[in-house]
Amino acid sequence: MWPGAGPWQASVGSVAVALLVAAVIARFFIPRLWSPSGIKPRGAASSAAAAGARLPAGSLGWPLLGETLAFIFAAYSQRPESFAEERRLLYGSVFKSHLWGAPAVVSSDPEVSRAVLQADASAFVPWYPRSLMELMGDSSILVLGGGLQRRVHGLAGAFFKSPHLKARVTADMQRRVGRAMDAWRRNNGGSGGGATVVRVQDEAKSIVFEILVRALIGLDEGHEMQYLRQQFKEFIAGLISLPVKLPGTQLYRSLKAKKRMTKLIQKIIQEKRRQKRITDECDNLRETDHPRDMIDVLLGNGSDELTNELISDNMIDFMIPAEDSVPVLITLAVKYLSECPLALQQLEEENMELKRQKSGTGETLEWTDYMSLTFTQHVITETLRMGNIINGIMRKAVRDVEVRGHLIPKGWRVLVYFRAVHLDAAVHDDPHAFNPWRWEERTDVMSSSGFTPFGGGQRLCPGLDLARLEASIFLHHLVTSFRWVAEEDAVVNFPTVRLSRGMPIAVTPRT
Template sequence: MLSLGIYIIGSLLVIVIIHYLRYPKNNGKLPPGSMGWPLLGETIQFFAPNTSFDIPPFVKERMQRYGPIFRTSLVGRPVIVSTDPDFNYFIFQQEGKLFQSWYPYTFTEIFGRQNVGSLHGFMYKYLKNMVLNLFGPESLKNMLPEVEKIVNNNLKRWSRQTSVEMKEASAKMIFDITGKKLIDFDYENSMRKCVENFVAFIKGLISFPLYFPGTAYYKCLQGRKKILKMLKRMLEERKSQPRKEQSDFFDYVLEELRSKDTILTEAIALDFMFVLLFASFETTSLAITLAIKFLHEHPKALKELTEEHEAIIRRRENASYGLTWQEYKSMKFTFQFINETVRLANIAPVIFRKALKDINFKEYTIPAGWAVMVSPPAVHLNPAKYEDPLQFNPWRWEGIEINGASRNFMAFGGGMRFCVGTDFTKVQMAVFLHCFVTKYKWETIKGGDIVRTPGLQFPNGYHIKISQKEY
């Protein structure tokens, strides 16, 4: 009993010491809030699931109690949470000066210590330019026919099935599109297992970080290891059979690795590839699935979207011609529809940064080393900016052109880290919607309910029956 008592007291003392070291004294005025339990903080409350499009209860309750800027503790780190548009804008504009990209240790373990979110300065710009070479406007113009071909092939195959689970099916379709551009793979063979591992990875991505066999977090990290192993093997195969002309991301990587002046390493390249494949597999497929759900629930939006795309076909000399870049750029209501979908989707529920020095904002001080968590849902669902913010209303975007992030719209990030794949995502969504509404009709079979933990999920899937239109 004495030994047990000493052990308990010693453990408590260690917890208190660690807690003290993690939360150093601050000379200024901290934002109001609660740090929760030592080490654990308010992590459990943060990961609590909810079934609404509304601001997550964790954030909403604390906004009402403390105001738009408050403090908390998540997975052992002190965090300042911002729902203030002005502070968010300040954070993004001061990246590299007062703030830098940062993610909790658990996220770093999941996405890799060399991932783009952990890279700063010249290396980040270097990788960003590599992506823009693949997915910039000129490349997207050339990719349009291939994207349309893949979408049509998938829709035709789905129409022969009795039921299609749209999240899984659209993820594989988007993975096919992006995978060809990144690693030019043979989907039926080399990447089928990669898709299976990504499914395991994603199920544990937004989960409580318990690393024990059987937990979602454990399965997530195991899925990551298997995917990286496959990517490394594919890179080795490409090394042994190099190509004369660059056609995918691996070609760019190999050329850089052969350069004497390169700053790129194989570890950074593989982690970066992993992040790009994840983004293609998960985020765009979630947006497409949610878009179909909104079309089903809002017939008026479906009618206007269909009319816009049927008009595009009628204006062609030959109706069988494929989409042109000019036609894509003319899709005004489609872009309104996409903006409204991603506003409500809030697929990236949080954006993290870290204070590089003590920072004064309004009456508060953000201590150096503290994490800052921007909450996009609190911005996108702000009734002061968006009338009836929980209502799906694509017409609210009429006459508004979105070319980047703003104080009130950050679905694709913000500042210098505004997502470089934004245009590619919009192309994929727009092409899919064009093919879908002009050639097919559908009915919901089951599912479609959402859960946020805090990321968006369809726990029961979204199953629909697709059939070709008859003219």
């Protein structure tokens, strides 16, 4: 998926119509954005050009539409990376194109992509589709820049990485996964001992959403949690939709859903501010106390810039991985393991050994136990590489930028296409094979420029450790409690990565 993207309920045909309409509007009502070269006229004193950088080779495609339709048709296929692969053979791993109504440079080169990700706001700023920008708002961490972005990102990263939160998430996840799997067992018993069919994707979404919302805003299970989830589903459906806000459109419904979520979250924030004033006046807060949730972390910073609106908007942003990223990671891991018996066997052996060790001593599994499962982490890493839950990110050049000899003109977009790198045979041997063992010799996976499933630079996903932890817990309890037979299912790669049938598996309890 694209960072922050949600389901898009349009067909290819409607997408094409929307793009054509948008292109016509841009062409005739904003003519200064369009020139034959796709570059705004500028003086000869371009520092990047003067330094010898050159615009990459490539094609701007059809008038108005550019190459967007070709990108979409490839994205709906089983090989979305074919769009980049075909052009890489013609022009190289960095090439120019025209996507989503603007000239763009596409990178499937690990070093160029890394340089773009590491660049600061003086060179590139985030760029997202208009519907997503409408829903996220100006205070979203996805678009914030400068010191405020660094502050929010740093606070979130420190909180999500804290041992205290990991311990809480582990306990919550174990309890919630255990309750779900108890229900599977009861259904199994009620069916006369036969297998129970569960849809991994649906189960994972339900579990992860509740865990993450509790960590973000301190909301426990109950009516408000269910209400929030209903509104969130409506909200996320509009993240990539036609940018029309008329009543009855998806974007209109999504904006209404966000208002309802914001009202609930701001009520929580206001109550927390009131409690904080009382606590501060009484001077009862001990240094050993830990923030209960992410709202507490932001309120505790004491910055006037962290307004109720900014906090509520970003709490909604941080919920997005609970709907897309983490549940899909879990679901894809189950799919790939089902198709690779040797990997599943080794995963089972590793997790059963941990379970025996802890059962023998009477100890409860801690978050460090799950993260120490070496082969399980290799499985998660390989799932991230093959699954490409985040296909790539887009940036906009705020000035002429030179990146490793390539000129990216001011105003152009840059598509850092993770999928094309992760599935490039020049970077990863036999890239379309699920091979967790390939990571055994790579001691520092996240430092590799050829592996960027969580983005990079100042906007590296702050919740990457939690994503791995939650997936590890789910897989541990699944393989140590059940055997399963997977039904046929297909991966859909656009506009978000998901399993078309939700990954149904027939589970039977281990005896």
